[in-house]
Amino acid sequence: MKILVQGKTEGIILKSQNPINFLGTVDKKTGIISDKNHELFDKSIKNSILVFPSGVGSSVGAYTIYSIKSNNTAPLAMICEKADLTVATGCALANIPLVIIDNEKFSSLKTGQKILLDTKSHNPIMLL
Amino acid sequence: MYGILRTSIISVIVKLVLLELTREEESALKGEQGEIMQMAYRILVATGEATEAEKLIPIDWAHLSGVNYNTIGDAGEEFLSSISKNTRVKVKTTLNPMGFDIDNVSNYNLDDNFISKQLSIKNSYETMGVTPSFSCIPYEIFDIPKKGTQVAFAESNAAIHANSYDNLKTNKESAFSALASAITGKSPYSSLRKEDSPNLTIRMKVKNPNELTYGMLGFFAGKVGDTSVNISGLGEMDKRQCKAMCGGMGTSGTCAKFLFGDGNSDCEKIDFDEKEMQNVHDELNTAEKGDLITLGSPQLGLEEISDLVGKLKGRSFKKRCMVFLPRIVKEQARKIGYTNELERAGCEILSDCCTCLTPLICKDDVDAVTTNSIKGAFYLKNSNGVNVNLKSLSQIVEDETR
Structure with missing residues (x-):
């Protein structure tokens, strides 16, 4: 496990098996996934613990992450399987906790689970 | 109980942080x-x-x-x-x-x-x-x-x-x-x-390459390379060709360095041949002709401007041609008289901006753009939503001027 952006928060998991291209897939104002081909289409990522494999696409997508944070429509935290610089720097700028986990842990997380994420704890991801 | 013990050991291991701060x-x-x-x-x-x-x-x-x-x-x-x-x-x-x-x-x-x-x-x-x-x-x-x-x-x-x-x-x-x-x-x-040693060597196999070929080679390298690649079989390259290769590679991947030569013997070898080139061409070339021409992505330097002025001597464009360059190059070119020459040939000279992600080309007005830039082509197609006609500069001058 790698902690890319520190923080502590409690919330409900919203999980996607698809990667997310923040530029063009996520509505900057509402935090709703606007790409019809995405499995989270029409769902809001606001105040979720967003679990997805990684970010893809333009590095400008980092600005989208910053936008949703400014508009109070951002996830409480993000958990990815692979580190990418767009999501890493976007979360760092927006101060959204970001953790990278291995495949086994990634498979074990499910939409609807309530967790406590605390990057300073010995067990940073705790099921509640 | 063993389960709990194992979990806590893993937790300790995963807490290792690499980055040390002062x-x-x-x-x-x-x-x-x-x-x-x-x-x-x-x-x-x-x-x-x-x-x-x-x-x-x-x-x-x-x-x-x-x-x-x-x-x-x-x-x-x-x-x-x-x-x-x-x-x-x-x-x-x-x-x-x-x-x-x-x-x-x-x-x-x-x-x-x-x-x-x-x-x-x-x-x-x-x-x-x-x-x-x-x-x-x-x-x-x-x-x-x-x-x-x-x-x-x-x-x-x-x-x-x-x-x-x-x-x-x-x-x-x-x-x-x-x-x-x-x-x-x-x-x-x-x-x-730090020091880097690529695990991949691309062997350039295409004969008589021009800047468009090098752009496609770069685009191919960016797709197959990780952080750096070796490239072998390159001849002398001029500035336009070097820039085209860098622009192409930056567009398609995460790779950010060429090393020139064969690399270690245990490197995986991949050929860039006519077939691979055709694949890149087919991916980016979506039109047989363009409504306008853009030159410069990356922006043109003084050497390329000088060369362009030479190629355009006694000729002028039959359609709009946008030429992108840095402001300082525009000023130098003006002093030498190059901007006059380019304007006479029908070029629109634009500093401070670039083909890449330009708001000056809108799909409502333009169906297709002719360019010699692979980087420009990628963004014109995917961001501006217009079709692209790829041609080398020599070909553009031959086909689009009189």
Whole structure:
């Protein structure tokens, strides 16, 4: 496990098996996934613990992450399987906790689970 | 019980953090040097952890992307406006192109909102002490520091050029990591900043290459390479061809360095042949002819302008031809008389902006664009939503002028 952006928060998991291209897939104002081909289409990522494999696409997508944070429509935290610089720097700028986990842990997380994420704890991801 | 024990051991192991910060860096990360420094260090730490750096090191020069309002939007504009109030860059910092050339923006159908937001972005960067170069070829218009100097270039073609031709060291930075480096004067010591040995060699097999061929070779290399690649079988290349290769590679992947030669014997070998070239061509070439021509992505330097003037002697374009170059090159070209020559031949000369992500080409007015730039082609197609007709410069002059 790698902690890319520190923080502590409690919330409900919203999980996607698809990667997310923040530029063009996520509505900057509402935090709703606007790409019809995405499995989270029409769902809001606001105040979720967003679990997805990684970010893809333009590095400008980092600005989208910053936008949703400014508009109070951002996830409480993000958990990815692979580190990418767009999501890493976007979360760092927006101060959204970001953790990278291995495949086994990634498979074990499910939409609807309530967790406590605390990057300073010995067990940073705790099921509640 | 064993299960619990094992879980707790794993928890301890996974808590290992690689990146070591100095006391001053720790203090900045805690917010003791203000909110913006804290944000900048958060970005550096996230980048450092993501790339497995063990420390931060000083850099001498940052080159920023995230300038064009077309790409960063309202959130970017507001963010820059807000941080510029209290932030100054710590090292020499230069800037990518923006959306238009203020000298002739009135000739293009841009709305007032775009212009005012773009000028606000320009103003924010200038307030922070950034040199307003508005150029994607910093390696051609600024003096190159001494061999091995660590820099932080967010513009991909510039990062690749710096690593491959200018003996500088940079990773392929994101807009935010380069900005954080400009504000702190530091960058994570990882990946291409250290020694690198590619595990892949691309063998150039296409005969009689022109700049378009090199652009496609770069695009191919970016797709198959990881952080760096060896390239063998290259002959003498002129500046246009080198830039085309860097532009192509930066567009398609995460790879940010060419090493010239065969590499180690255990390197995997891949051929770039006519067939691979045709694949790239088919992916990017979507039209048989264009309504207008663009030259410059990366922007043209003085050498290329001089060569273009030579090629256009006694000829003029039959359709619109937009020529993108840095402002300083435009001024030099004006003094020499090149801009007069280009305008006589029907060129529209645009400084401070670039083909890439230009708001000056709109799919409502234009069906297809002819260009010799692979990088330009990719963004015209995917971002502007217009079709692209790929041709080498020689072919463009032959077909499109009289």
